[in-house]
């Protein structure tokens with residue numbers, strides 16, 4: 706087992722009387738795809754918000770390749786190479802699909818300030834290379850034909866893929882994806898599974914929240930199960946699928 710890319714250590718978060726996350730700890734191995742699953746309201750998105758410090762934790766902390774993320778601004782955490790996407794896609798309105806993806810490179814651009822302002826050759830060359838890279842990412846998710854369209858004009862499932870491209874454009878070490886395949890057809894979901902494997906094979910660690918069990922079973926090296934804010938199971942997909950508590954949590958949710 707590789708050293709952990711991400712360590713979640715004792716996170717607790719309460720909203721009013723709701724125990725959204727209750728003492729959750731786990732690790733995600735470097736170079737793996739881990740799936741975070743659980744019924745609606747289990748605390749999956751809240752956990753992402755705690756890891757990335759969108760919400761302050763009541764207790765606990767996350768470590769990224771050993772370094773504590775406690776107290777760091779979300780922007781700073783992203784710059785360390787931990788990129789996230791949102792359950793409800795957050796594309797920038799008034800911008801094309803291509804520019805939305807390009808925005809992910811914002812932090813890596815070398816030609817700043819005067820160089821860019823004067824449109825010096827170095828800046829122009831860099832701009833061209835980034836655009837080609839963004840276009841290639843859109844091609845990878847089957848959206849290259851829409852690069853000039855307003856990102857907000859795309860269907861929700863496609864907007865979520867644009868967000869994944871934007872996150873990749875930042876050249877992250879790890880991705881946190883919140884239901885990235887929601888809104889995709891079965892065929893698109895199968896393609897998305899290949900994309901996740903390709904991302905992992907390029908050395909990027911993934912933690913993905915996903916409700917589509919066949920996708921999870923297909924791509925995850927490791928599955929982490931939350932229910933009512935608590936970690937109830939963790940292991941290889943086949944193991945977790947047989948776990949009585951997991952079956953109960955899902956059947957219970959379906960019967961409601």
Ligand SMILES: Nc1ncnc2c1ncn2[C@@H]1O[C@H](COP(=O)(O)OP(=O)(O)OP(=O)(O)O)[C@@H](O)[C@H]1O
Nearest residue numbers: 720723725743744745746747748749750751752792
């Ligand atoms: N900002 C907030 N204010 C108040 N309550 C919140 C907030 N965010 C989450 N909660 C509550 O915390 C609990 C966990 O919510 P969370 O969104 O993390 O679940 P989830 O596992 O992502 O669910 P889903 O599968 O529906 O996305 C729920 O009871 C939810 O209502």
Ligand SMILES: [Mg+2]
Nearest residue numbers: 749750751792
């Ligand atoms: Mg959620």
